[in-house]
Amino acid sequence: MPFAHAVMHEENGVFGISFPDFPGCTTGADSEEEAIRKADEVLTFHVAGMLEDGEVLPVRRSLKELLSDPEAKEGLAKGVLFLARYELPRKSVRINISMDETLIEAIDRAAEHANQSRSGFLADAARQRIRDLLKAE
Template sequence: MMDYIAYLHKDRKSDFGVSFPDFPGCITAGRTLEEARRRAAEALSFHIAGMVEDGEKIPSPSTVDDVVGDPAIKDAVAFLVPAHSERTIRVNITAPES
């Protein structure tokens, strides 16, 4: 499981907005902070699943150093969102009985 940086945006008269620098176009929002964080995890998982289905390469997570100078973070707060993979693998093993 990898963690991706998300930007949390909030204006006085708006909901909390969330965007991901590693996934342009992957955005979500929530009326409360908790709702925005939950929806961010859902949006990221859904976005990655779509990329996998389409055969697209999943980017490596940006580091804090990568995003420090990003103007998009000027009025935002950065936080980490875990990316859960829906992929499973089959593993066969042989072990001694004793």
């Protein structure tokens, strides 16, 4: 399982986490433990989104390289550095589910409109719902 640098900082009882090599990927929580758990989840979804968009994942920088980056150095001065794990997407697995027929028709119309397969559309919808739930925590 790959790792990425993460920086945890605390302000007024809220723990925030950012990832110097993944700009824009952040999370927060009310406890250190929850923040660390969410870091792994958020980073995994961020990486999956990057790969879906055809982006190349950054190579984890060394501590020396991080400290030579003024922006990263500033973040490190205000927080604690740790390694967060993330999972790379794996092969698709066939599943069998039951849904209301009308909902399936609506999904198929929306998928066609988005130039996606039903499976791709449902996977994207599930990822978005999971992201929304993680943000709400």
